[in-house]
Amino acid sequence: MRNTKNALRRLDYVFTAVDQGSFRQAARVLHVRESSVSRNVVALEQFLDMQLFERSAHGVRPTGAGRAWIDVARTHYEGLHQALAEGAGEPRRRNALSIGISGLVGRAFLTRLIHRFRDLYPEVGLVIEDISHGQCLAAIRRRRLDVVFVRGAQADTSCCSETFGHERLFVLLPVHHPLANEAAITWADLADERLLMPACPETPSARPRMADHITAEGAVVQTCGSASEMTAILKVQLGQGVILAGECFARSVAIDATTWLPLWGENSVCPIKALWLGSNPKRALLRLLGIARNVAGPVSDERGSSRHQSG
Structure with missing residues (x-):
């Protein structure tokens, strides 16, 4: 059991290092020493007999083989966390929606969206919090937040994104x-x-x-x-x-x-975007996104292209 916990902890270090681009920033997010992050990543690399990261003075980035392994591991890891959460008696979370807001852009749109959602679905509890730009993807992947509204941030292949307006x-x-x-x-x-x-x-x-x-x-x-x-x-x-x-x-x-x-x-x-996990099963999230599309109406960017969704 202890080895399993150690392995899961090491995955936390790896995923956070990918998100932050350096062991130092990963250590700050995880509230541990940088040496602890480095040591645990090295231990996992030795166990896998694979180099996960390229190191440089500017930070770290996944190797080609490391990126492929991390993407597969992350999918299973997030599914495991979801299964454990749903099986651990969290009925209140299932009927709640956690919304993150990053930056001082799109506040009028978000105010209309949240008022409309609360009018239509008063039984769903909304938790709204500010989040720094660099922590958005990690918060979504770990399901700490269901959706984050950001100012033009880019999603990766593990997240969906959609533009709801410009300001x-x-x-x-x-x-x-x-x-x-x-x-x-x-x-x-x-x-x-x-x-x-x-x-x-x-x-x-x-x-x-x-x-x-x-x-x-x-x-x-x-x-x-x-x-x-x-x-x-x-x-x-x-x-x-x-x-x-x-x-x-x-x-x-x-x-x-x-x-x-x-x-x-x-x-x-600046575009106003939403980021979320396509695998998030919450019906309330789908309803929120549907209302967001209605509130936003037709959306085009500075070059006249239409709203784009990726996953």
């Missing part, structure tokens, strides 16, 4: 900033700015792609993970950086000593 990005600047009196700004205007990422201490591979848009314009941006949205806002008020949010949030939330400016130009509109 213009706004930039929060301190009132004394040289751009504060402009009508609108572009990515290039943010050259050398410190872009604060609330609750987002991820590896570069998991970091939101907004910074990529800035560097694509030939500008330089310094990203900085903050502990919370409130901490990031305080830093903006102190002149220590800027943050991005969706238009609905920007127009409804006034913050002392700051000003909101719309972002214009290429990549200034």
Whole structure:
């Protein structure tokens, strides 16, 4: 029994390392030492007689053989956890829906969606929580969350994704900033700015792609993970950086000593996406997604393509 528990624990280390892109970040998520993650991964590699990861100074990534093995193992692992949860007397969870929200985008859409769902299905308990961008996929795979609404995150083959709308990005600047009196700004205007990422201490591979848009314009941006949205806002008020949010949030939330400016130009509109497991058996999740499609209506991106679903 102890060997079984050790094997399952080692799988936790492996899956978290894949999600986070490094043993250091995996250790932070799991609240253990980095050496413990490395040691357990090595032990599993020795047991399998297979190298699961390529190591470098920038982090880790699965080898070709490692990726194939991890994908198969993860499918069975998540199925086992689901079977154990359903057989361990969790009737309340079956009639509850856990919703994660990442970022300050799409709040108006989510408000309409949740109000509509509660009106139609008052018997379903809703649990709503904020989650950092880099932890979304792990929370879904482990079924801690049933669905996560994110700002343009990419799903992998283990998750389904669907776009439910788009929202213009706004930039929060301190009132004394040289751009504060402009009508609108572009990515290039943010050259050398410190872009604060609330609750987002991820590896570069998991970091939101907004910074990529800035560097694509030939500008330089310094990203900085903050502990919370409130901490990031305080830093903006102190002149220590800027943050991005969706238009609905920007127009409804006034913050002392700051000003909101719309972002214009290429990549200034952010998609609102949902991520979930296709194997999730909850009927309430399917109902929520159906209502989301009705609330969103026809969806097209900046290039006019229609809503896309992948699994």
